[in-house]
Amino acid sequence: MSDTDLLELEIENPVAPYLRQERLPHIWCPGCGIGTTVNCFARALTESGMNLDKVAIVSGIGCTGRVAGYLNLDSFHTTHGRAIPFATGLKLGNPDLKVVVYSGDGDLSAIGGNHLVHAARRNMDLMVVCVNNFTYGMTGGQVAPTTPIGATQTTMPYGNFENPFSLPFLADACGAVYVARWTVYHVKQLAKAMLEGLRKKGFVFIEALAPCPTLYSRRNRLGDGVDQLKYYKERSKIVNGADTKDVGLTFQGDIIVGKFVDRDRPTWLDAMNEHYSQHFGEKYVPYGVSHGQE
Amino acid sequence: MTLRGGRDGPPGDTEETLHADPKGVLTGIHFIDGDHAACEGALAAGCRFVAGYPITPSTEVVERFAARIPLVGGVFIQMEDEIASSIAILGGAWAGKKVMTVTSGPGLSLMMEHVGLAVITETPCVIVDVQRGGPSTGLPTLPAQADMMQAKWGSHGDYEIIALSPNSPQECFDLIVKAFNLAETYRVPVFFMMDEVVGHMTERVVIPAPEAIEIVERKWTQKKPGEYRVFQADDDMVPEMVKAGDGYRIHVTGLTHDDRGYPAMNPQAQDKLVTRLVNKIRANRDKLVDVREDGVEGADVVVVSFGITSRVAAAAVEAARHKGVKVGHLRLVITWPFPAKRIKELAGRAKAFVVPELNMGQMVLEVERAVAGKAAVISVPHAGGTVHEPETILTRIMEAAQ
Ligand SMILES: Cc1ncc(C[n+]2csc(CCOP(=O)(O)OP(=O)(O)O)c2C)c(N)n1
Ligand code: SF4
Ligand SMILES: [Mg+2]
Numbered sequence: 001m002s003d004t005d006l007l008e009l010e011i012e013n014p015v016a017p018y019l020r021q022e023r024l025p026h027i028w029c030p031g032c033g034i035g036t037t038v039n040c041f042a043r044a045l046t047e048s049g050m051n052l053d054k055v056a057i058v059s060g061i062g063c064t065g066r067v068a069g070y071l072n073l074d075s076f077h078t079t080h081g082r083a084i085p086f087a088t089g090l091k092l093g094n095p096d097l098k099v100v101v102y103s104g105d106g107d108l109s110a111i112g113g114n115h116l117v118h119a120a121r122r123n124m125d126l127m128v129v130c131v132n133n134f135t136y137g138m139t140g141g142q143v144a145p146t147t148p149i150g151a152t153q154t155t156m157p158y159g160n161f162e163n164p165f166s167l168p169f170l171a172d173a174c175g176a177v178y179v180a181r182w183t184v185y186h187v188k189q190l191a192k193a194m195l196e197g198l199r200k201k202g203f204v205f206i207e208a209l210a211p212c213p214t215l216y217s218r219r220n221r222l223g224d225g226v227d228q229l230k231y232y233k234e235r236s237k238i239v240n241g242a243d244t245k246d247v248g249l250t251f252q253g254d255i256i257v258g259k260f261v262d263r264d265r266p267t268w269l270d271a272m273n274e275h276y277s278q279h280f281g282e283k284y285v286p287y288g289v290s291h292g293q294e
Numbered sequence: 295m296t297l298r299g300g301r302d303g304p305p306g307d308t309e310e311t312l313h314a315d316p317k318g319v320l321t322g323i324h325f326i327d328g329d330h331a332a333c334e335g336a337l338a339a340g341c342r343f344v345a346g347y348p349i350t351p352s353t354e355v356v357e358r359f360a361a362r363i364p365l366v367g368g369v370f371i372q373m374e375d376e377i378a379s380s381i382a383i384l385g386g387a388w389a390g391k392k393v394m395t396v397t398s399g400p401g402l403s404l405m406m407e408h409v410g411l412a413v414i415t416e417t418p419c420v421i422v423d424v425q426r427g428g429p430s431t432g433l434p435t436l437p438a439q440a441d442m443m444q445a446k447w448g449s450h451g452d453y454e455i456i457a458l459s460p461n462s463p464q465e466c467f468d469l470i471v472k473a474f475n476l477a478e479t480y481r482v483p484v485f486f487m488m489d490e491v492v493g494h495m496t497e498r499v500v501i502p503a504p505e506a507i508e509i510v511e512r513k514w515t516q517k518k519p520g521e522y523r524v525f526q527a528d529d530d531m532v533p534e535m536v537k538a539g540d541g542y543r544i545h546v547t548g549l550t551h552d553d554r555g556y557p558a559m560n561p562q563a564q565d566k567l568v569t570r571l572v573n574k575i576r577a578n579r580d581k582l583v584d585v586r587e588d589g590v591e592g593a594d595v596v597v598v599s600f601g602i603t604s605r606v607a608a609a610a611v612e613a614a615r616h617k618g619v620k621v622g623h624l625r626l627v628i629t630w631p632f633p634a635k636r637i638k639e640l641a642g643r644a645k646a647f648v649v650p651e652l653n654m655g656q657m658v659l660e661v662e663r664a665v666a667g668k669a670a671v672i673s674v675p676h677a678g679g680t681v682h683e684p685e686t687i688l689t690r691i692m693e694a695a696q
Contacts (some may be wrong), residue, residue: 093389
């Protein structure tokens with residue numbers, strides 16, 4: 001494509017208003033799936049009709065961690081693995097904000113794993129988008145807690161022998177009220193899940209499978225980004241309401257996608273307000289009651 | 295309110311004093327320990343969000359905060375660890391709250407990455423460290439002053455912070471208010487370096503009326519979105535702040551960044567940012583000095599101390615005076631930045647400095663640097679677990695006076 005073609009594409013791009021135009025071009029490689037998820041997110045924001053001044057986005061560190069910096073929202077690029085506790089402070093500091101955490105599989109489930117499980121347990125009112133490319137993209141393709149057994153990574157040069165996490169199962173078990181998995185082939189469904197996530201109160205976990213052609217695909221001789229999309233298309237099975245025990249992934253095996261969990265329980269702040277209202281009676285002034293659900 | 299900036303005038307033009315919000319102030323005479331007093335001071339200073347993780351001997355600070363905050367209006371959350379606590383407060387600060395976390399040695403070690411994040415994102419916060427014996431788990435229930443260098447240098451990269459050392463429950467109250475005010479003025483993490491003895495000793499603490507407690511408000515911008523740049527500094531080198539949700543659509547990153555907050559990966563941006571971060575404290579060193587002097591002018595020997603050790607040292611100084619030694623006592627209230635200029639002035643006149651501290655010799659290195667060979671510098675180290683015997687310090691004063 002020539003530069004002028006690209007320019008025209010950009011002008012027509014309906015997500016452009018959601019991006020910090022002055023920061024483009026972005027750093028992501030051709031064929032990388034992260035940008036597709038951002039597209040879906042921008043669409044979800046449009047559909048939500050939310051006041052975007054009240055939506056904040058928090059990322060950790062990694063290729064996916066750069067998402068916060070490209071979105072035209074109040075955006076925070078924090079430290080590796082710690083987006084969730086930063087977001088927790090942001091939400092508790094101003095409950096009127098809708099706080100979205102957007103980060104990579106390594107960031108959220110390895111170094112940040114402890115925060116993920118506790119935020120889900122507490123039902124902290126956060127929407128977490130986890131871009132799972134089965135690898136540590138930013139640092140050059142090392143093994144991640146999501147890398148399927150058998151896939152080769154720079155620090156598993158003879159193939160991975162460690163058992164990976166099934167992230168939806170983990171989030172479900174820890175108490176997330178909304179859990180879904182889609183791939184970047186399923187753009188409509190992913191955008192819809194993000195929309196539902198934005199509207200949901202409580203801890204939302206959305207796993208977005210996305211190709212990392214530069215490191216994961218190439219090292220495993222899986223072709224380019226398009227080949228990964230073909231794989232997603234051919235091997236994905238939509239099973240809404242699937243038991244998350246059954247959605248584990250294997251190397252180039254079947255992918256169960258869908259909305260797995262959608263339930264309600266009090267958020268941390270609701271529980272606190274409810275409890276203190278009972279304990280202190282009239283003396284207690286409920287703290288920040290609108291929860292960003294304007 | 296110390297209102298600076300704004301459309302009407304240059305920084306520092308409009309000064310108006312803001313006083314403590316009465317809701318957080320437990321005015322009266324109390325008999326409480328330093329941990330509890332620090333909590334009351336934080337509430338009086340306007341702290342409304344604390345994230346913490348229990349660790350002896352600091353836990354009473356967060357326990358009291360958890361008990362007090364529901365009716366004051368704010369939030370306490372016990373996080374899953376100190377890494378989480380130390381970044382949750384930064385989120386709370388960008389949501390507009392005055393924030394604090396509280397810990398002791400092992401927890402302080404875990405917080406170090408976020409000291410750096412607070413520095414580079416210029417996020418006002420107070421980190422309370424009730425020091426205990428180390429290294430590692432060390433002496434959980436016994437005192438030390440061995441985290442002084444960690445407070446100054448513990449996170450990677452170059453930066454400056456502010457640290458204060460209270461020596462009584464009353465000072466735990468008074469000085470933590472000052473710590474919050476300094477955090478807001480300079481937009482840096484401020485360390486509140488207590489120790490187990492100060493934390494657990496119970497004394498009379500007078501909490502003044504709210505009108506008598508001066509509070510520094512955050513340096514909020516008066517600029518409109520579009521005119522405002524999140525890291526554009528004024529003449530005082532401190533940028534104006536906004537909070538998430540105000541419509542400014544800010545970007546805040548731990549990467550080296552430009553005035554807009556956007557990553558800028560080049561030596562020029564690094565030089566500009568790091569130089570300013572360091573200079574906004576260094577240029578104000580003289581303003582930040584807070585030493586309490588007793589008989590220092592004309593003294594042959596000057597004892598330099600801080601925190602709980604200053605109370606033991608005071609007894610040794612008295613005893614030495616009875617023996618006819620001309621000895622002065624200089625107590626560091628603000629330990630970082632170090633008052634090198636004052637020590638240097640005295641170095642020309644006193645012949646020796648005696649530096650007792652509950653560590654193997656940390657602040658004494660700063661004294662040596664300031665004295666620069668113009669007088670003898672005598673370290674009185676102590677590995678911690680208890681305070682010095684006054685006689686130990688007295689012996690060194692007598693030697694120094696020879
Ligand atoms: C404390 C710390 N340890 C290690 C790193 C180096 N690091 C940066 S990103 C990253 C992994 C990113 O992987 P993932 O979260 O999956 O994001 P991706 O790049 O794949 O989108 C690592 C290990 C760091 N920045 N900080
Ligand atoms: S390294 Fe992988 S994850 Fe990172 S931008 Fe390139 S393709 Fe995307
Ligand atoms: Mg990854």
